[in-house]
Amino acid sequence: MSAQWLTETEAKEKRQTDIGPPHYEKFLPPVIKKNYGDWKYHELLEPGVSVHVANSGDKVFTVRIGSPRILSTDTIRDMLEVADKFCGGYIRWTTRNNVEFLTDKEETVKSLKAELQKRGYSVGGIGPRVSNVVHTQGWVHCHSACTDASGLVKAMMDEFHDYFVEKSLPNKVRLAVACCVNMCGAVHCSDIAVVAVHRKVPHIDHELVKNMCEIPTTVASCPTRAISPDPGKKSIKINADKCMYCGNCFTVCPPVDIHNPENDGVAIMVGGKVGSLRKGPMFSKLAVPYIPNEPPRWPTVIKHLKTILETYASHARKHERVGEWIERIGWERFFSLTGIPFTFQHIDDFTFMRDTLRTSAAFKY
Amino acid sequence: MKKYDTPLLDELEKGPWPSFVTEIKKAAQKHEAAADELGQLEKSYKTKRGYWKHGGIVGVLGYGGGVIGRYSNLPDEFPGVAHFHTVRINQPSGFYYKSDSLREILDLWDKYGSGLTNMHGSTGDMVMLGCKTEALEPFFAEISSRGWDLGGSGSALRTPSCCMGASKCEWSNIDTMNLANTLTQAYQDELHRPMWPYKFKFKIAGCAVDCVASIARADCSIIGTWRGDIQIDQGEVENYAKQGMDIKAEIVDMCPTGCMSYESKLEINNAECSRCMHCIAKMTKALGPGPEKGASILIGSKAPIVVGSLLSWVVVPFMKMEPPYEEFKDLADKMIEWWDDNAKPRERIGELIEAKGMRPFLEAIGVEAQPQQVYEPRKDPFFFWKDEDLG
Ligand code: HEM
Ligand code: SF4
Ligand code: SF4
């Protein structure tokens, strides 16, 4: 422990509890504070620059950059230097891990943008294009992960960089990655998403189960009732036919280990959205059931994502989200246009079966 | 300090997008923890599996949540990450920061932690990645003495989060940042001391565009909306037409309720508008939400585990949302109380409603049945009657 750390007594004296976060007003740029709740309209000026105009006539320009979400303290300091130089020290993050630099002076925009680019940041991500990827922790930090998230995201965003900084699409495309079916990253409602999946029944370490786990809780954790007690071993057993590899038992009882490097991998889901514009929010649906983990750059995943994005870009009508486009053309056409094979895994045998089987004699080939 | 060869991770420093590997390497120059994170991650890339143990219970005095225990399975090989806990710091509403204030946190994180952060976790908190157990208390003392607090984790309220709302967006029907801050302050105890069946999340969006994905990820989604006529500036409509917008194809024909027409000017049959935001979002200069602002309250969304994903369901179509938000807090308290009284461990409120039925839930919170709560009525005749219904 280094010398300048607070001692236990000092820490006890200093600490406060239940104070909540600092009030956001402390951090609002003056032009925002002045026009709070009184904005008139906004416009996209470039893929990474927008302007919001207030009823008072004041303007605030936003220059947005991407970030890898994992940021070192030094990189944030580097961003703060830019904020100090051009934005009075104010800075904001977006819900998708982008960083925004705000200024009320139009003449600052150009030099702000140039400075950011000079320091190696990608400016973009606003408007009808790919924004940053919402993602989870992966091998970097989560015990449940059956793939990495940051690495996949890096490979994806390298591939789609043009769609972040420049090229436009029919509408926004929200990408997401979750490193297990817990889906900390809202994958289940994204335009194009990657979710990591297991494919093998968990391996049970009976000795450890005996010592570490509560048997009734572990049995109860299984959504398909695949688990039952094994009184002889003072452990549990799993009915392999019923297991759908969700890993919930592992979350409750770690010695039931579901990791399996040869068989773990990822699935690709498409067509979800959260906004209510035109159509209500939509869940993402399965496009590709399994692709093995191929670190460091997951080339097969990237190939499929690229096919899906480019098929959408060339076929969708203006303003259609991925899911709206697929609903219009039909899923049979989605599979034929993308060349993705349709398999038994695409037919739901879980929660949504009744809703998803076709009950009409009208369909396409 | 370069401790390990990382040929696989080095591949991820190539290409135009900023690299998380570069970030970890930067932190590794100062912190052994970050260096060992890099080593362990390279091993994961080689063997295609993770090496984190299940989180154990760690935290700061008096709090049950806010810190997520993280231990390496390979502490001998990578001692720097033997314990590498996550500290969730409650973010200010809207993710706005000032450099001097944020720098304080960064300096403290260099002093006590790994130098690595997630700005931000998907729940909203500033996530500090990689704290040793013995650093938790002094780090917390330092940040709390400077006005920062922890977020939630475990079976507790999770840090409420919101879109930027009124701070910059003209579409916001409610003051999302004020509401998020007010709820966060009001529920400090529930946020820091897990005492419920499972997690509970509030997410607040100013309009149906839903930039925080509240409808997909919040046990209680609060989404701003309006009543009354959409505001039209016909001059600006003309300008859009002059600038080449095909108003019939892009706006009128895409309106989901077919309530718009465009001959010499844009007309909206507001009674039939479902307030989906399409036209407003596409003609931001010409159209604006109607005059009476409020929010729709929806309940129950969650990710797929255990029995499938849920989107939030409408329970209250329209509620005024003005400080001090007493009506909403009353409703929230009733919802949470019903859930807390009835749920099994690890059962989210949406799953409980599915198990028990919407009627008991609505009765418990004192809300009437209304057509806005469903897309369509049921398709089967197997309904429950109570004696009082028989009249
Ligand atoms: C002209 C149209 C739109 C504009 C100008 C716009 C603007 C924005 C802005 C400024 C943000 C950042 C908000 C924040 O960080 O709190 C954002 C985020 C978001 N928007 Fe939109 N939006 C538009 C349309 C849409 C549509 C149509 C959808 C989906 C139906 C959508 C979904 C989202 C989502 C999920 C986010 C979240 C995260 C993020 O990028 O920060 N937006 N949008
Ligand atoms: S998605 Fe799963 S593996 Fe990834 S961070 Fe969440 S719980 Fe962990
Ligand atoms: S992985 Fe899921 S389905 Fe399989 S036994 Fe465990 S809890 Fe049950």
Ligand code: SF4
């Ligand atoms: S949810 Fe609506 S009000 Fe909030 S930032 Fe998005 S568009 Fe604006």
Ligand code: SF4
């Ligand atoms: S808000 Fe939606 S439903 Fe209402 S007029 Fe506009 S496009 Fe039509």
